[in-house]
Amino acid sequence: MAIKRDDFPLPDVDDPLTTPFFAGAARGELLIPRCETCGEYVWYPQEACPRDGGGLTWSAVSGRGTLFTWAVVRRAFLPAFADRVPFVTALVALDEDPAVRLCTYVVDTAPEQLVADAPVAVCFRPLEFTTVPGRSVIVPMFTLT
Numbered sequence: 001m002a003i004k005r006d007d008f009p010l011p012d013v014d015d016p017l018t019t020p021f022f023a024g025a026a027r028g029e030l031l032i033p034r035c036e037t038c039g040e041y042v043w044y045p046q047e048a049c050p051r052d053g054g055g056l057t058w059s060a061v062s063g064r065g066t067l068f069t070w071a072v073v074r075r076a077f078l079p080a081f082a083d084r085v086p087f088v089t090a091l092v093a094l095d096e097d098p099a100v101r102l103c104t105y106v107v108d109t110a111p112e113q114l115v116a117d118a119p120v121a122v123c124f125r126p127l128e129f130t131t132v133p134g135r136s137v138i139v140p141m142f143t144l145t
């Protein structure tokens with residue numbers, strides 16, 4: 001399926017499944033959907049709890065976690081990323097529930113410093129691309145603590 005949004009690769013902040021996530025990030029809050037019935041976190045966002053069908057409420061979490069895995073991207077496969085390389089993309093396991101793994105960026109850190117399970121903390125930064133001038137989206141990124 002071809003992506004036809006003219007602001008790609010910015011995230012689609014108007015998708016109803018993820019609008020609260022990006023609205024929270026814009027306010028400096030990391031929000032994760034949590035089941036109103038069983039209390040478990042549900043990630044990735046979906047319509048209902050996959051365990052019991054319960055409704056979901058976006059809940060603030062601490063923003064602390066550990067580095068589950070990462071990749072140092074040194075070659076841009078899309079023109080939008082040409083001026084961003086090298087960068088670190090990662091999966092961060094949240095302290096509240098390590099099964100919740102956010103696909104994110106690790107910033108302000110030399111790649112050589114990264115080790116598995118390293119403690120990290122969220123920060124909120126604008127995601128911008130020169131191919132989408134004048135637009136940015138605040139997203140959760142992580143730094144080593």
Ligand SMILES: [Zn+2]
Pocket residue numbers: 035036037038039040049050051052053054
């Ligand atoms: Zn549930």
